[in-house]
Amino acid sequence: xxxxxxxxxxxxxxxxxxxxxxxxxxxxxxxxxxxxxxxxxxxxxxxxxxxxxxxxxxxxxxxxxxxxxxxxxxxxxxxxxxxxxxxxxxxxxxxxxxxxxxxxxxxxxxxxxxxx
Amino acid sequence: xxxxxxxxxxxxxxxxxxxxxxxxxxxxxxxxxxxxxxxxxxxxxxxxxxxxxxxxxxxxxxxxxxxxxxxxxxxxxxxxxxxxxxxxxxxxxxxxxxxxxxxxxxxxxxxxxxxxxxxxxxxxxxxxxxxxxxxxxxxxxxxxxxxxxxxxxxxxxxxxxxxxxxxxxxxxxxxxxxxxxxxxxxxxxxxxxxxxxxxxxxxxx
Numbered sequence: 257x258x259x260x261x262x263x264x265x266x267x268x269x270x271x272x273x274x275x276x277x278x279x280x281x282x283x284x285x286x287x288x289x290x291x292x293x294x295x296x297x298x299x300x301x302x303x304x305x306x307x308x309x310x311x312x313x314x315x316x317x318x319x320x321x322x323x324x325x326x327x328x329x330x331x332x333x334x335x336x337x338x339x340x341x342x343x344x345x346x347x348x349x350x351x352x353x354x355x356x357x358x359x360x361x362x363x364x365x366x367x368x369x370x371x372x
Numbered sequence: 373x374x375x376x377x378x379x380x381x382x383x384x385x386x387x388x389x390x391x392x393x394x395x396x397x398x399x400x401x402x403x404x405x406x407x408x409x410x411x412x413x414x415x416x417x418x419x420x421x422x423x424x425x426x427x428x429x430x431x432x433x434x435x436x437x438x439x440x441x442x443x444x445x446x447x448x449x450x451x452x453x454x455x456x457x458x459x460x461x462x463x464x465x466x467x468x469x470x471x472x473x474x475x476x477x478x479x480x481x482x483x484x485x486x487x488x489x490x491x492x493x494x495x496x497x498x499x500x501x502x503x504x505x506x507x508x509x510x511x512x513x514x515x516x517x518x519x520x521x522x523x524x525x526x527x528x529x530x531x532x533x534x535x536x537x538x539x540x541x542x543x544x545x546x547x548x549x550x551x552x553x554x555x556x557x558x559x560x561x562x563x564x565x566x567x568x569x570x571x572x573x574x575x576x577x
Contacts (some may be wrong), residue, residue: 289411289414290414290415293415297437301480303445304443304447305438305440306415306437306438306439307393307415307438307439307441307444308447310407310408310411310441310444311404311408311449312447313450314407316410332418332421333412336411336414344484365539
């Protein structure tokens with residue numbers, strides 16, 4: 257790791273958090289991959305690039321947190337829609353709780369550091 | 373005509389991108405690899421449907437948003453490029469290792485089996501067929517030499533042939549087939565590797 261290279265932590269944090277963001281986006285109803293990729297990509301930083309969403313979705317599906325179904329779309333060919341499973345809902349609920357504690361702890365430490 | 377030409381170029385960009393992604397995903401198990409490829413292909417198609425003008429420049433921008441194939445492969449848990457570091461040695465060690473020293477061959481086989489570059493089938497063939505070929509080459513040469521030395525079907529004084537002896541033509545044929553079986557699988561490994569590197573090192577859009 258290069259000294260002063262401040263982006264090394266990002267892929268590691270992203271790896272865990274991006275999955276949870278996908279679960280959160282699916283709480284408002286099923287979505288197809290392209291939609292999810294555009295929503296996440298538009299916010300920046302959550303995924304490295306739109307394409308990296310697909311291995312992530314494959315992982316979520318293998319772990320039983322999301323399921324897919326083929327559905328006709330209003331335009332064009334049928335699409336693969338993703339929706340949350342009950343395991344996915346549970347995982348997200350527990351993440352939300354832990355994330356707040358984690359985030360507050362980091363913020364607190366960072367603000368202590370900047371006061372010195 | 374111009375729009376058709378640029379559409380052709382756009383198609384080519386997409387095909388090249390998907391080939392790069394496919395190569396980068398070497399080492400990820402086949403069903404996941406297929407799934408990821410299919411989804412990225414769908415994604416690109418949907419992206420293109422949404423473009424005002426489906427020309428090469430727009431498709432390039434679209435592919436840039438989809439991102440570096442290496443990043444997608446890394447997210448999919450593909451082995452890092454480091455695991456291909458010794459690839460170039462494997463075919464040479466498999467060809468010359470057994471002759472120079474058995475250790476060289478073992479090193480070649482170790483590199484072969486730990487690299488994601490080749491399929492299970494390629495690995496198995498290079499491991500089994502290549503040494504079998506060498507054995508055939510050896511026996512073929514010995515039989516040819518003894519046949520050429522004028523040893524008859526049964527060993528006589530001065531001829532130290534043991535076991536079955538072969539007519540010269542058959543012995544030469546056996547040696548040639550053995551040489552081919554010994555060398556061709558490693559040559560196939562080299563060609564596979566070169567093809568993959570060619571796809572991977574062409575600049576991503």
